[in-house]
Amino acid sequence: LFFPVGNPEPRLFAPYSIYKGKAAISVNPILPTFTKMDSGHFRVDRKGCILLTFWPAIGEHKYDWAKKQVFALSATEVGSLISMSSKDSSEFFHDPSMKSSNAGQVRKSLSIKAVPDANGYFINLNVVNNLTKTTDRFVVPVTTAEFVVMKTACSFALPHIMGWHRLTNPQLEEGAKKSSKIDPQLLDLEWDK
Amino acid sequence: LFFPVGNPEPRLFAPYSIYKGKAAISVNPILPTFTKMDSGHFRVDRKGCILLTFWPAIGEHKYDWAKKQVFALSATEVGSLISMSSKDSSEFFHDPSMKSSNAGQVRKSLSIKAVPDANGYFINLNVVNNLTKTTDRFVVPVTTAEFVVMKTACSFALPHIMGWHRLTNPQLEEGAKKSSKIDPQLLDLEWDK
Amino acid sequence: LFFPVGNPEPRLFAPYSIYKGKAAISVNPILPTFTKMDSGHFRVDRKGCILLTFWPAIGEHKYDWAKKQVFALSATEVGSLISMSSKDSSEFFHDPSMKSSNAGQVRKSLSIKAVPDANGYFINLNVVNNLTKTTDRFVVPVTTAEFVVMKTACSFALPHIMGWHRLTNPQLEEGAKKSSKIDPQLLDLEWDK
Amino acid sequence: LFFPVGNPEPRLFAPYSIYKGKAAISVNPILPTFTKMDSGHFRVDRKGCILLTFWPAIGEHKYDWAKKQVFALSATEVGSLISMSSKDSSEFFHDPSMKSSNAGQVRKSLSIKAVPDANGYFINLNVVNNLTKTTDRFVVPVTTAEFVVMKTACSFALPHIMGWHRLTNPQLEEGAKKSSKIDPQLLDLEWDK
Numbered sequence: 001l002f003f004p005v006g007n008p009e010p011r012l013f014a015p016y017s018i019y020k021g022k023a024a025i026s027v028n029p030i031l032p033t034f035t036k037m038d039s040g041h042f043r044v045d046r047k048g049c050i051l052l053t054f055w056p057a058i059g060e061h062k063y064d065w066a067k068k069q070v071f072a073l074s075a076t077e078v079g080s081l082i083s084m085s086s087k088d089s090s091e092f093f094h095d096p097s098m099k100s101s102n103a104g105q106v107r108k109s110l111s112i113k114a115v116p117d118a119n120g121y122f123i124n125l126n127v128v129n130n131l132t133k134t135t136d137r138f139v140v141p142v143t144t145a146e147f148v149v150m151k152t153a154c155s156f157a158l159p160h161i162m163g164w165h166r167l168t169n170p171q172l173e174e175g176a177k178k179s180s181k182i183d184p185q186l187l188d189l190e191w192d193k
Numbered sequence: 194l195f196f197p198v199g200n201p202e203p204r205l206f207a208p209y210s211i212y213k214g215k216a217a218i219s220v221n222p223i224l225p226t227f228t229k230m231d232s233g234h235f236r237v238d239r240k241g242c243i244l245l246t247f248w249p250a251i252g253e254h255k256y257d258w259a260k261k262q263v264f265a266l267s268a269t270e271v272g273s274l275i276s277m278s279s280k281d282s283s284e285f286f287h288d289p290s291m292k293s294s295n296a297g298q299v300r301k302s303l304s305i306k307a308v309p310d311a312n313g314y315f316i317n318l319n320v321v322n323n324l325t326k327t328t329d330r331f332v333v334p335v336t337t338a339e340f341v342v343m344k345t346a347c348s349f350a351l352p353h354i355m356g357w358h359r360l361t362n363p364q365l366e367e368g369a370k371k372s373s374k375i376d377p378q379l380l381d382l383e384w385d386k
Numbered sequence: 387l388f389f390p391v392g393n394p395e396p397r398l399f400a401p402y403s404i405y406k407g408k409a410a411i412s413v414n415p416i417l418p419t420f421t422k423m424d425s426g427h428f429r430v431d432r433k434g435c436i437l438l439t440f441w442p443a444i445g446e447h448k449y450d451w452a453k454k455q456v457f458a459l460s461a462t463e464v465g466s467l468i469s470m471s472s473k474d475s476s477e478f479f480h481d482p483s484m485k486s487s488n489a490g491q492v493r494k495s496l497s498i499k500a501v502p503d504a505n506g507y508f509i510n511l512n513v514v515n516n517l518t519k520t521t522d523r524f525v526v527p528v529t530t531a532e533f534v535v536m537k538t539a540c541s542f543a544l545p546h547i548m549g550w551h552r553l554t555n556p557q558l559e560e561g562a563k564k565s566s567k568i569d570p571q572l573l574d575l576e577w578d579k
Numbered sequence: 580l581f582f583p584v585g586n587p588e589p590r591l592f593a594p595y596s597i598y599k600g601k602a603a604i605s606v607n608p609i610l611p612t613f614t615k616m617d618s619g620h621f622r623v624d625r626k627g628c629i630l631l632t633f634w635p636a637i638g639e640h641k642y643d644w645a646k647k648q649v650f651a652l653s654a655t656e657v658g659s660l661i662s663m664s665s666k667d668s669s670e671f672f673h674d675p676s677m678k679s680s681n682a683g684q685v686r687k688s689l690s691i692k693a694v695p696d697a698n699g700y701f702i703n704l705n706v707v708n709n710l711t712k713t714t715d716r717f718v719v720p721v722t723t724a725e726f727v728v729m730k731t732a733c734s735f736a737l738p739h740i741m742g743w744h745r746l747t748n749p750q751l752e753e754g755a756k757k758s759s760k761i762d763p764q765l766l767d768l769e770w771d772k
Contacts, residue, residue, distance in 0.1 A: 012613070014742030016654065029746055034205070043206040075209065079342035149658035149737065156738040158342065159349040160746070164206030166220055167353070170682040227398070236399040268402065272535035351535065352542040356400030360415055360546070420591070429592040461595065465728035544728065545735040549593030553608055553739070 015053070016153055018146050020164065024136040025123060026053045027150055029157040030072070034166070048161030050078055050134050050154055052110070054125045054138035069127045069136050071110045077159050082151045086144070089113040105131050121147050208264070209346055211339050216331040217256050218316060219246045220343055222350040223265070227359070241354030243271055243347055245303070247318045247331035262329050264303045272350050274305065275344045275364045279337070282306040298324050314340050401439070404532050409524040410449050411509060412439045413536055415543040416458070420552070434547030436464055436540055438496070440511045440524035447478055455513045455522050457496045464544050467498065468537045472530070475499040491517050507533050594632070595732055597725050602717040603642050604702060605632045605727055608736040609651070613745070627740030629657055629733055631689070633704045633717035648706045648715050650689045657737050660691065665723070668692040684710050700726050738766045 015026035032048035055068040073081065080090045094108040095124060107128045114121050120143045127136040142150070159165055208219035225241035248261040264287060266274065273283045287301040300321045307314050313336045320329040335343070352358055401412035418434035443475045457480060459467065480494040493514045506529045510534035513522040528536070545551055567570050594605035611627035634647040650673060652660065659669045673687040686707045693700050699722045706715040722731070738744055 007721065011620045012742065013743050014611070014746065016741055031746060032207070040583075041204045041206065074337050075342050076336075079340075079345065080338035082345065083341040083620065085339060143655075144662060145659035147653050147658075148662040149654050151663065152734055152737050153343055153741060153743060156743060157746075158345050162209055162342075162346060163205065164222060164346060164349060166205050167207065167224060167350075182624060225400070234399065236398045249416060268535050269529075269531050271462060272533075272538065273531035275538065276530060276534040348551055351538050355402055355535075355539060356398065357415060357539060359398050360400065360543075402701045418593070427592065461728050462722075462724050465726075465731065466724035466729065469723060469727040541731055544731050548595055548728075548732060549591065550608060550732060550735060552591050553593065553610060553736075 010083045016149060018140060018142055019063065020140050021057060023054055023056050023140050025140045027153065028053065029053060029161055031160060044163045048163065049073055050157060050161065054140065056138065069125060069138065071108055071125055075162050076156050082155050084112065086114050086116055119144050154174065209342060211333060211335055213333050214250060214258065216247055216249050216333050218333045220346065221246065222354055224353060225356045226246060237356045241356065242266055243350060243354065247333065248333065262331065264301055268351060268355050271347050275304065275348050277310055279307050298322065312337050361380055402535060404526060404528055405449065406526050407443060409440055409442050409526050411526045413539065414439065415547055417546060418549045430549045434549065435459055436543060436547065442524065455511060455524065457494055457511055459550050461544060464540050468541050470498065472500050472502055491515065505530050587607050590757060595728060597721055598642065598700045599719050602633055602635050602719050606732065608740055609634065609686060610739060611742045623742045628652055628737060629740065629743065635717065647716065650687055650704055654737060657733050661734050663691065665693050665695055684708065698723050713749060
């Protein structure tokens with residue numbers, strides 16, 4: 001999967017990956033970063049997220065990681081996902097360059113639709129790039145069991161991406177140093193807020 | 194947000210904040226404090242809470258933190274919140290000076306009402322101050338997804354504000370020292386029990 | 387509350403207590419103890435439990451801790467409690483001296499009954515002592531919010547009383563030493579298996 | 580229970596065991612192992628699982644551990660289990676030698692069926708060995724309370740068997756060393772992927 005270079009701090013890659021006929025999806029929590037304030041206290045600097053990565057199939061059991069696209073779910077979007085029942089659907093829109101001069105160049109839409117008769121869900125990602133005039137489409141059908149793993153793991157991760165797991169950890173200093181060196185390459189791939 | 198001064202122990206600020214048209218709300222867990230007893234054992238000294246902070250909008254995307262009001266949810270009140278279905282409503286009443294000579298001077302009421310048709314909830318805080326003859330009113334409409342984040346994060350935090358996360362932590366001594374220096378300014382703003 | 391003496395290891399007391407008109411109840415997790423085997427590995431020695439303590443009211447806001455009775459919920463009994471809906475009821479029977487020559491001398495029964503119309507639950511403990519020819523009865527009505535706190539906290543505690551929280555903790559040695567010195571006075575008060 | 584030998588790293592055995600008339604079942608989480616990559620980062624090497632162990636009764640309160648059979652639930656299979664309602668049933672098929680020259684020699688099938696009228700579930704394991712021409716069958720009826728413990732404990736364990744509990748743990752090095760020495764004997768007993 002993705003192995004960033006030039007990052008002096010050891011990180012752990014433990015994605016939950018689902019491989020299907022036309023594409024694969026992996027679910028990966030990204031922790032927030034912390035900043036030490038003049039007061040000596042700490043605050044969340046960059047919020048965490050659940051990073052969804054899609055990459056296409058290029059043959060039987062073969063997938064092309066170079067053609068991946070990512071979608072970073074915020075805490076509130078994770079709230080939408082984990083509260084979905086088997087009758088619900090959700091749709092999210094991101095512009096990675098929002099509030100910059102490049103706003104509107106790339107538009108991402110993620111939709112999750114329950115398919116009650118098929119005992120599962122369809123997860124779709126569309127990435128429209130107005131600059132390169134290209135559109136990437138990914139469709140990953142997931143079973144109810146796979147979606148329950150996504151929901152359970154995201155529920156577990158939610159307080160962590162909010163930074164609440166650190167409230168009870170006395171070793172703030174070490175954690176803050178560590179987090180401030182997190183690989184920016186990864187985080188800058190996609191972020192909408 | 195709030196940055197208390199004069200507190201020698203590092204603390205972490207990781208509020209979940211929701212900004213809406215007329216006001217903003219942030220949700221922040223406050224851990225309990227511990228006391229060492231003569232027996233060498235420890236007990237919870239001051240109970241933890243979930244601190245809700247409201248502050249008004251004073252323009253587009255501008256909010257006035259100086260006019261904030263807080264409401265501290267006890268463990269049992271958190272139990273009410275996390276068990277709310279999309280048809281329920283809850284109401285809580287606090288008197289920050291209860292059992293003191295100032296009882297009745299300030300009355301706070303928090304109501305949370307599901308609005309099924311609007312796919313969300315209304316969170317209202319009213320603070321009536323009989324001394325200054327003023328009333329502060331805050332209304333924050335939250336979406337179902339935002340409320341799910343509040344419920345999931347508060348469910349995660351509940352055992353922590355009760356102190357149960359420390360049962361498995363052998364380093365009680367350090368924690369107790371740490372907690373006993375928690376900023377009293379913050380905790381004394383509002384507490385009803 | 388209860389402060390055992392003569393225990394060299396620091397413990398933490400963080401009960402969730404509910405005070406009502408005729409009696410009070412506190413909910414307290416007791417962690418398992420661990421034993422080092424000849425192989426160098428560890429196993430759970432004495433299982434953990436959720437200890438429910440009842441003590442009677444003897445006046446307004448006055449309770450007599452000396453007349454307390456306890457009931458220790460096993461992991462499976464905790465499973466019953468946390469799966470109770472607002473229409474269910476549960477009943478548990480314990481004989482603290484089961485499988486000993488004193489079997490049958492003391493009989494304890496705990497019942498939890500939902501009272502849908504009253505928006506809450508009745509928790510009853512009856513302790514019949516055939517030796518002293520006495521019966522102690524406790525009735526504590528709890529609100530839905532209080533029961534949700536009990537269920538959420540017990541769900542959090544369940545993997546801990548099973549010892550599963552230690553699977554990821556590398557410092558087994560220290561924990562095992564620590565746990566083996568846990569106050570036996572407390573654990574021997576009531577245990578049915 | 581099972582005590583592997585020759586493993587220099589201390590491990591903890593804390594199975595949840597249910598003893599019934601014809602067989603017993605124990606539920607035990609197995610953590611993943613981690614590998615340090617050339618980049619200095621870590622990734623999950625061998626995925627974790629929930630190991631179900633069945634062994635037959637050979638008399639009243641007597642069970643024969645030597646005749647045990649195991650079934651290792653993957654993260655997605657755990658997702659199936661924890662999402663089962665009291666009306667559902669699940670069935671899983673494993674071939675421990677899948678993708679090797681021995682494929683098809685041993686076939687395992689696990690079924691979990693809710694029995695609404697009996698207020699519980701039937702857990703069945705069938706192991707057909709074409710080499711030895713033998714079939715082992717285990718049937719363990721579990722109560723709703725016992726199944727709730729299994730579901731709650733497996734929900735707690737799910738992020739751990741995925742390795743997500745390590746995302747917030749800075750001491751990756753130590754953990755990786757530790758995990759890489761995990762007893763292979765145990766893990767090689769049954770694995771389908």
